[in-house]
Amino acid sequence: MSILERLAEILEPSDLLTEASDTAPYLTDWRKLYRGQALAVVRPRDTGQVSRIVALASEAGISIVPQGGNTGLAGAGVPPSNGNNLVLSLERMNKIRSIDPANYTITVEAGCVLQQVQEAAAKADRLFPLSLSAEGSCRIGGNLSTNAGGIAVLRYGNMRDLALGLEVVLPDGRIWNGLRALRKDNTGYDLKQLFIGAEGTLGVITAAVLKLFPRPRERACAFVAVPSLEATLELLGRLRAASGDSLTSFELIPRVALEMAIAHVPGSFDPFPDPHEAYLLIEMTSSRENSGVTTIAEEALTAAMEAGLITEATIAQNEAQAKALWFLREAIVEAQKAPGACIKHDVAVPVAAVPAFLKEARQAAEAAQPGVLVYAFGHLGDGNIHFNLMQPKGMKPEDFTAQTHRLNRVVHDIVARYHGSISAEHGLGQLRNEEVRRYKPAIEFELMQKIKAALDPKGIMNPGKVL
């Protein structure tokens, strides 16, 4: 029997895609940077089916490429071009299995859309805090596999910090049920952490127990202009001190990004009459009714203004205004498409080093590529900056992208000097898996390879990614 015939015994006909028109969306990423081939796209409906598919693939020596919402930025969900593989989409496994408000946990299947999990938590008067721009279409399995970050890491951590248990189909098809809902469990190695951030190279995550938190009752959202990047550090310290544990987001928006959004994304606006070099979008939240978090934010920002740490500030007076300010944060991401080609760097340095890093990296990038537009924004509060470079005016997009490797090197060498990371929240995928070798200590690489060989001796799980 052929592999397709055997898959047809496991799956409903509509869950086994082989026609080019049906498989096409699964064979490329949304930015169309990568394109691959596959024998078929399989869309199992439960863990048992995933297990049978993986066992079959293992026996036949066919690779498995797990895929969630296909919103990734590093090409981890796109199959290789040799075609001897199956794309395993988790999209049909999208059930919330259970929610336990008293234990502050939710158990979800890997194909749940992030927003669906947020909404289920809210319905139970709880918060699932992971939040990022793709939340309407990215899926939890992908969030776990890339250890997704986003805009609330400062307060709640990234996906590694939000997962308590996992269910995983191992590369030989066996199911590991590690769906424990415990906050304490010191019974040996923390195996779930191997699969989180592994980008599907060690197994297929099929379900997870996630942490919930008290739902915020009050939030203060502010947009401020800063006189210098150095000032942002003292401001961050002051806001954390003033607000107790309430500072949730501290996002950097440079003038160039705001201008680009105003020019290209309808609905964008300038919150202040005069231009400023850089801005911050700040949010504090409290789960206490009448917590006074708005007053705390107002007082802290007034004091910061008197101390010369900010030059202008506006605080949202209602939900609609807060939404409008957050819209600007999304618009600056969208606006990146406008100038043509963009070379992305998803880097992290220790928070205190961000201003110095930004200054040095900007000078180096501008010297390496005259006319380049530095578009550096993001999660300043946790040290993760999207240090993106836009093509110089008048340059052809392809001539600029031809410089990718050289410019990556310029930026990442500086990141390394600051003891940073060249992939903070988007993962390595096939975008940075070669480059990371230059920066990751050989001993760490060797350990990763040993773990890979132990768990996936046939090397069938998502080949060509991460390692």
Ligand SMILES: O=C(O)CC[C@@H](O)C(=O)O
């Ligand atoms: O476009 C990017 O480089 C980053 C996208 C995303 O991580 C964000 O923070 O908005």
Ligand SMILES: [Zn+2]
């Ligand atoms: Zn980001």
